[in-house]
Amino acid sequence: MKPGQKSQYRILKTGAVPTATEQRSEETTVPLPSTSPPSTALPSAPSSGPSNVASEEEADSEVDMERELLDLSKSFEDCGLKDVSFVLPSSQSSSSAGTMSGSGSISQDTERGAKYSTYSFQNDSAKEIVHFELVQVTEASSSVAMEVMGLQRGLSELLDRGVDIGVMTTDRSPSVRKLMREEHPTIQHELDSWHVTKGIKKNIVAASNRKGQKELFTWLKAITNHLYWSCDTSNGDQELCVRRWTSLLYHIIGVHRWEEGSSEHTCLHPPLSDEEQERKKWISPDSPAFSALKDIVTNRNLLHDLRQMTLFKHTGPLEAYHSVMLKYVPKRLHFNYDSIRARTQLAIMDHNENVGRQQATTKAGELRWSFPYSRQSGDWVSKPIYQKTTQTFRRTLIERALEMRDDASIAYTEQYKKPRCKRLLQNIAPVARPDKNFLVARRTSRFGGLRAKPY
Known part of the structure; x- marks a missing residue:
């Protein structure tokens, strides 16, 4: 590639990552194209000719795309997004009962309603995302039913893989409660x-x-x-x-x-x-x-x-993952199904790598805090600043992508366009922020220190 020339290879923007069953099916049914020298030029426009020639070119293009998606799937797997048994902590085998949390998120909201819904499953002990289901509105009877369909698919997949789920924590959706009560009565259903x-x-x-x-x-x-x-x-x-x-x-x-x-x-x-x-x-x-x-x-x-909150479960880490997901799948931009699936897997790798970060400290060893203004309480609050995230999974993924680039049977065509985000105001508070020590001293958390002071 010449200096200053834009790359024509789009590796991370599009790529469906099929399930294990779909991978086995694709590996046995999709014929691999014949080996040919790699080309760095954009494909030329199809020339006019007989219809059977055009159909053969379209078929070859589809085969190339299938091989591209399949190899990209293997690239994601090599970076750690494998079967759920590889994500579970070492203290919990795939056959032992564990606690899971599930939450749905609208991946794309249009004027006509939600188009995609992503339902994610988190292992409560490791705080890692172990599985997700992407549902398109055309698969369900309505946009509301997408969440229930994603939960049902995900639970079936986890149970089929030998994961014994003892407790499942979700929101208080009536349709979700009905599903857990009728389809999975052996799983204790807790509410967030x-x-x-x-x-x-x-x-x-x-x-x-x-x-x-x-x-x-x-x-x-x-x-x-x-x-x-x-x-x-x-x-x-x-x-x-x-x-x-x-x-x-x-x-x-x-x-x-x-x-x-x-x-x-x-x-x-x-x-x-x-x-x-x-x-x-x-x-x-x-x-x-x-x-x-x-x-x-x-x-x-x-x-x-x-009566379904006696174990004091919450889906806070899942909500934090949804914030990470917005970086890869912003709701105001349109993506196709395959692209959303690949971007969701990137978000999972990012989240799982940075679970358990400690609070950051200054050079003097003091804990770092931020002091936002809460519109709900009408007062300033203190929140801890955590250590910066690491992105080592990206290097592994890029190395795998470069190996794919050397594969002569893979064709990359579209260019990648980076979206631009509008900068928003940093502060909405109508009053000045109080002293730092005052805000830190009065900080309380609902997950700590409540036993001694219930009121």
Whole structure:
């Protein structure tokens, strides 16, 4: 290639990566083209001639493309995206029961609705993506049904490969719950606590905007922390989880010892001093705010969901993977099915390589933090800055691609065009950021330190 000349080879933009069954089928049915010297020139336009000559050229082109996709599939496999048994941690064999998390993501959203849906499966112990299913809307009855179809396909594939799934965590979709209840009754189905809490927050914010109920908003964070604490400390006991959640209705009115039936219960937080008891903004049991909160806390559907949250599972790492996926499959750009599948595999390799990164430190050894402004809470918050990601999988993939380039039976044609993204504003906060030490000191996490401080 001459200096300054643009490459005509597009290796990573398009490439369907078939499953193991599809690979075996392609290897036995697709004839390989005859070996010929590699060419660096773009293919010439087809010349006019008899129809049978044109059809032969089209057939040869299809065979070349099939071989290209098949070899690119092997390239992905060599980089670590093999069978699920290779992704599972060493402490868990492919025949032992494990916990999985699943979540669907719309890969492309058009004016007429979702076109593609990607359903990903994560091993909870290793936090790695072990499998995914790409579903096109034409395969399902509707765009909503794509998520259920992806879950069903993925579970069948994992079970066929000998993976014994003991617990499966998903969102609270009714269709997903019906599928797990009817098709996979032996798998314990847990709900993601974050999705449930998100719905509770929405209801509390809506109630606090009504007349005479503004005091509910001041208890928003305490209520969500109490839900996480109830699920975290129930240890699989469904009745205990529900009882601890509904105890919120006593604590929020300033009552910390009460009787239910023939049993006496108390709040598990440390005793409050007289000063703390007076300083707390307790809600009156006769106020409209308490009536609205009671309807939210004792909602029949919510209490039913809590019985599937006793193991305190969450799909947070899966949501982080979806952010990585947007780098490879941006929703505002159109890609064909094969390209989305290949790009999704790139996102998986990127995510799996960088799982478990530690928080970054300064040259002086201090932990690094960022301080964004939260529009929901209306305040500044602190978030840890993690170490930079590594991209060693790219080198392995490029080396494999160069080996494919030397294969005379592979033809590359299209040019690759890099998309450009518009730069957005960096800050949406209307007030100045407080001191760094103040934000770090008041930082709390729903996954740590909640046992000692439920409220």
